[in-house]
Amino acid sequence: MKYLFKKEQLKFGFNMSQYVFRIGEIESMSGISARQLRYWESKGIIMPLEREDEQSGRIYPFKMFIRIMMIKTYLDQGNTLKNAVIRVDETQNFMRPTHDILSSAFHGLVYEEDMVYIDLGDFDTDGNQRLLAYQKKSGENQKVSYRIVDKEDLEESDE
């Protein structure tokens, strides 16, 4: 088995933090008026980014756009603003550990013949074994399977 690449060799990751939006952009993307966004801010529901330059216009990170869209979704379902925010906070609170665990669990991609595995890191405390996850090809069955391999069976990638 051989590494296609390891996490630290990943060259084409998307760091969404580089995408920020002005209030007018959020307004046209979300349908939430700028007036409304400023009102939400006054209630502590959303927060613009701290700007390093001395410009006064608000800028929002991509994550805040997601939050705004989630609030809007609950609002459109008939929730009050207060309840919409409570629901979004609940959702974000349980999504965070899920996201954190999944992103830190990813250690790289390994292949063997035509099979690709995700390296999920050390399986044992000694670090002699690696846990790999994969899906069987073809089948409609999307179940994830796991495989434990000895670390010495894993070759580094070529580069």
Next chain:
DNA sequence: TTTCTGACA
């Protein structure tokens, strides 16, 4: 042009 704050409805 866009955004900001404050005021009034």
Next chain:
DNA sequence: TGTCAGTA
């Protein structure tokens, strides 16, 4: 929340 005024 929408809208308007007067700015930066």
